[in-house]
Amino acid sequence: MNTIEMSGKTIKDNPSQYVKLNVGGSLHYTTIGTLTKHDTMLRAMFSGRMEVLTDSDGWILIDRRGKHFGTILNFLRDGSVPLPESSKEIAELAAEAKYYCISELTEACNQALLKKGREVEALCQVPLITSQVEEELLITSTTKPAIKLLINRHNNKYSYTTTSDDNLLKNIELFDKLSLWYKNRVLFIKDVISTSEICCWTFYGHGKKVSEVCCSSIVYATDKKHNKVECPEARIYEETLNILLYETRNGPDQELMQATSTRGAVSGMSSYTSDEEEERNGLDRLRAKKNNPT
Incomplete structure (x- = not known):
């Protein structure tokens, strides 16, 4: 052998x-x-x-x-x-x-x-959250800034204005467009289970909430209340640019935050008021000009 x-x-x-x-x-x-x-x-x-x-x-x-x-x-x-x-x-x-x-x-x-x-692989994946805990884990575990869109058409406590359905679709289309543009830089999340709002954008940097844009409000007609949905594209684009400043772990530069904000930034983040508050601010500015003519 x-x-x-x-x-x-x-x-x-x-x-x-x-x-x-x-x-x-x-x-x-x-x-x-x-x-x-x-x-x-x-x-x-x-x-x-x-x-x-x-x-x-x-x-x-x-x-x-x-x-x-x-x-x-x-x-x-x-x-x-x-x-x-x-x-x-x-x-x-x-x-x-x-x-x-x-x-x-x-x-x-x-x-x-x-x-x-x-084989064709998905280039852009947007998670649908199933719980509040899952949302927190996604946002805190990622190294990217995050944008969450809350869409809840079934929150039908009041009737909707005639343009609300179209504006809901515009918000979804804008979200899809941004997720394609910035898929490698931003984590996009869609929330379809929350009932607190009808349509709301929330922006996160370094795992924390930075700002939000609420697109729904209540308006009063002669017969009853109505839910009104808008699509403030300029505000959403602005906050998207602001959130990109959180890509670095050092945090955003305050001058850059102000430069990307049309209304200026306070403490490194822009905040939006409701329609009623903006109207009041506008009236205050008109009164100030009237009392102090140049």
């Missing part, structure tokens, strides 16, 4: 004999028959054509990463294996298969990578 010399130790060339393998710290038991079943580098190692090293405990040492060696062994045993799901792991397995000169497995991995390359 043939023998194989291995660092002062001999292993009988018996297909059913088990050997111990240490592949980059990953330990495996297998048989000589499995290792020599196909025409690979492993067959060369265990047929005497290549030097094989062992440690003091008798483990045969292979200086490769051991993450995918179990898959390599299963392929040698069965002739086929399920491939990993991710392209990254398929590429890793292909590199190991190429090193061990397992041409069939290498080709299978390359074909799988080509197929995945032709």
Whole structure:
């Protein structure tokens, strides 16, 4: 019977004999028959054509990463294996298969990578929150600034004005547009479960709320109250530009915050008042001009 010399130790060339393998710290038991079943580098190692090293405990040492060696062994045993799901792991397995000169497995991995390359992957993903806890986890765990749109058309406590439905759609369309433009820089979140508002934008920086734009209000008609929904695009664009200043961990520069705000910023953030408050502010300015003509 043939023998194989291995660092002062001999292993009988018996297909059913088990050997111990240490592949980059990953330990495996297998048989000589499995290792020599196909025409690979492993067959060369265990047929005497290549030097094989062992440690003091008798483990045969292979200086490769051991993450995918179990898959390599299963392929040698069965002739086929399920491939990993991710392209990254398929590429890793292909590199190991190429090193061990397992041409069939290498080709299978390359074909799988080509197929995945032709698949269309989603470039923009917007999570729909399912709870308040989930929302907090998303906002506090991301390193990006975040924008949340709350849309609740079913909050129908009062009837809607004639333009409200159109403005709801405009808010959704604007949100979708911004999420495509800034998908790599901002975390966009959609809230369709909250009942506190009908339509509201909230902007977060460094895991904390910076500002919000509420797009709904109550108006009074002769017969009853009405829910009114608006789409203040200029305000939303402004706050989006402001929130981009939170991309760095040092925080936004106060002068930049003021430069991006049409109304100025206080303490590093812009705040919006309700329609009624803006009307009152406008009347106050008119009175001031009237009392102090230039």
